[in-house]
Every structure is written in structure tokens, then in C-alpha cells.
Amino acid sequence: MLVRTRWSLWLGILVGALALSAGAVHAQGKNPCNPCGPKNPCGGKDGGTAVNPCHAKAGTVFYIADPMGRNSATFRSEAPLEDIVGTTTKISGYVVFDPSDADKGGRGIISLPVASIDTGIPSRDEHLQGPGWLDAKNNPKISFEIEGAKNVKVVSDGSDHQTYDMQLVGTFSVHGKSKTIEVPARITYMAESAITKSKGPGDLLAGRASFSIKLSDYGVTGPQGMKIMGLKVSDTLSIRITFVATTEKPEMANPCNPCGGKKNPCNPCGGKKKNPCNPCGGRK
Numbered sequence: 001m002l003v004r005t006r007w008s009l010w011l012g013i014l015v016g017a018l019a020l021s022a023g024a025v026h027a028q029g030k031n032p033c034n035p036c037g038p039k040n041p042c043g044g045k046d047g048g049t050a051v052n053p054c055h056a057k058a059g060t061v062f063y064i065a066d067p068m069g070r071n072s073a074t075f076r077s078e079a080p081l082e083d084i085v086g087t088t089t090k091i092s093g094y095v096v097f098d099p100s101d102a103d104k105g106g107r108g109i110i111s112l113p114v115a116s117i118d119t120g121i122p123s124r125d126e127h128l129q130g131p132g133w134l135d136a137k138n139n140p141k142i143s144f145e146i147e148g149a150k151n152v153k154v155v156s157d158g159s160d161h162q163t164y165d166m167q168l169v170g171t172f173s174v175h176g177k178s179k180t181i182e183v184p185a186r187i188t189y190m191a192e193s194a195i196t197k198s199k200g201p202g203d204l205l206a207g208r209a210s211f212s213i214k215l216s217d218y219g220v221t222g223p224q225g226m227k228i229m230g231l232k233v234s235d236t237l238s239i240r241i242t243f244v245a246t247t248e249k250p251e252m253a254n255p256c257n258p259c260g261g262k263k264n265p266c267n268p269c270g271g272k273k274k275n276p277c278n279p280c281g282g283r284k
Contacts, residue, residue, distance in 0.1 A: 051094055055107035059098030062205040062245035064091055064110060071243035073112055079234040086128070090116035095146065095245055097205055099189045102164050105149030106187070110241065111141050132223030139176045144183070144241075146170040155186065160195075163188040168209065177218040185209040202248035210240045 069089035095108035114136035129136035
């Protein structure tokens with residue numbers, strides 16, 4: 001009986017030590033900027049203005065969040081039977097760029113909600129968002145994650161602005177599929193001045209990019225049994241994105257107060273009893 005008791009005691013100590021050791025390794029691997037463990041080890045989310053700290057190291061953060069809706073994305077399909085143009089001004093994200101060293105390229109994420117695309121016909125917008133096309137319910141966003149740039153060339157270097165042409169390299173995601181692409185872009189940096197303040201506060205970064213994708217590369221082939229793709233909808237989709245980003249951090253971008261306001265219960269930094277993985281309530 002004494003031998004069995006001692007054996008049980010030692011076994012318990014051994015199991016406890018292993019558990020503590022595993023817990024220590026797990027805790028050590030946790031990123032303090034990402035305590036709840038999404039796939040991205042450096043934190044940051046797809047879309048929005050939450051900045052990935054791995055991106056932020058590349059230069060100055062410019063936020064894409066114009067409350068006046070002046071940023072835009074245009075999608076154009078040219079098929080034998082009809083042309084379709086969809087637009088949205090609901091662009092969000094950020095671009096990291098170093099004005100003092102443009103050759104470093106850039107980082108960032110630009111995204112938009114599928115449901116925000118307006119083709120001018122409400123019923124067509126519903127079809128676009130449906131499961132036969134972009135499937136907005138299961139894949140609510142279109143995004144482009146900028147992972148770098150190459151072939152950076154100076155277009156103009158004035159006293160009040162610097163413009164560069166470059167090839168942005170990154171991952172384009174739509175319909176639950178992702179593909180690495182290269183996007184030709186023109187970037188203009190403008191330090192804050194009396195003139196730029198009419199557009200927005202802070203230093204500004206204007207971006208323009210035009211490129212094409214094949215919908216079939218992302219699993220978009222149209223409703224089964226309907227021969228729409230090719231005749232009414234082109235497999236090749238032309239996309240143009242224009243934006244002006246600012247170094248002025250949007251109010252909603254504050255990670256310690258994403259819901260705005262000092263007394264908002266969604267503020268995860270405002271109380272010790274808040275669950276950092278679910279700051280806005282609920283047990284799930």
C-alpha cells in the first residue's frame with residue numbers, strides 16, 4: 001500500500017511538471033500582440049486598419065480609411081453580350097511605405113466587402129453576391145496583401161511630392177481562393193501642407209493600380225448549368241483601385257478601443273476582468 005501511494009505521488013509530480021513545461025513553451029510562443037492566436041503570427045487582421053507589426057517595421061504606416069468615401073475600386077467585365085461595371089468606395093486597410101527609401105518597397109493590406117460592390121442593377125448585385133458567383137456569405141471580403149515591391153522607379157521628385165512607379169507583389173484573395181500576383185502601381189508621397197490638408201490630415205500617400213485577374217483562377221465559374229460565363233460575363237476581370245491614405249490614425253484603428261469612446265464596454269484595455277479573446281461579451 002505504501003509503495004503504491006509513493007508511486008502515485010511521483011506519477012502526479014511527473015505529470016504536473018510536464019504540464020507546466022508544456023504551458024511554459026506555449027506561453028513563450030505567444031505573441032503579446034496576438035494573444036488569441038489567429039493564423040497570422042504577427043497579429044493584424046485581413047482588412048480593416050489593424051496593422052500587422054511585421055509590416056510596420058518596413059516604414060511609415062498610411063491608413064486607408066476615408067469617411068467621405070473618396071477612395072474607390074472599379075471592376076469591369078467586357079463580354080460579347082454586355083459590359084458590366086461594378087464600383088465600391090468601401091475600401092479599408094493600410095500601406096506601409098518609407099518615403100526616405102522607396103526602394104524598400106511596401107507592405108500592407110487593402111480590402112473591401114463583396115456586398116458593397118454596386119453594378120447599377122440591384123438584382124444583378126444580389127446574383128453577384130450569391131453562391132454561384134462571389135458567395136459573399138461565406139467569403140465576405142476581397143483583399144490584396146502587399147508583400148513587397150520591385151522595379152521601383154522615380155517618376156517625379158518635387159519639393160512637395162515624390163512619385164514612383166513600381167510592381168507590387170502580393171496575395172490577391174477572392175471567393176475563398178488566393179493567388180500570388182504582381183500589380184503595376186503608381187505611388188505619390190506628399191508631406192502635410194496647407195494644400196494637402198484640404199484632402200485630409202497628416203502626410204498623404206496616393207495610390208493608383210490597374211490589373212486583371214481571371215475569375216476561373218479563383219473558382220468563380222458562374223451557376224452550374226447556365227452558360228453565362230464567357231457570353232454575358234467575361235472570365236477576365238479588369239480592376240482599378242485608387243486611394244489616398246494618411247498617417248493620421250483612424251479613431252477605430254486604436255487596438256485598445258476598437259469600438260470608440262472611453263466608456264464603451266467593448267474596450268478590451270479598459271478592465272482587468274475582460275476576456276482579451278472575446279472583449280465584447282459572450283462566452284463563445
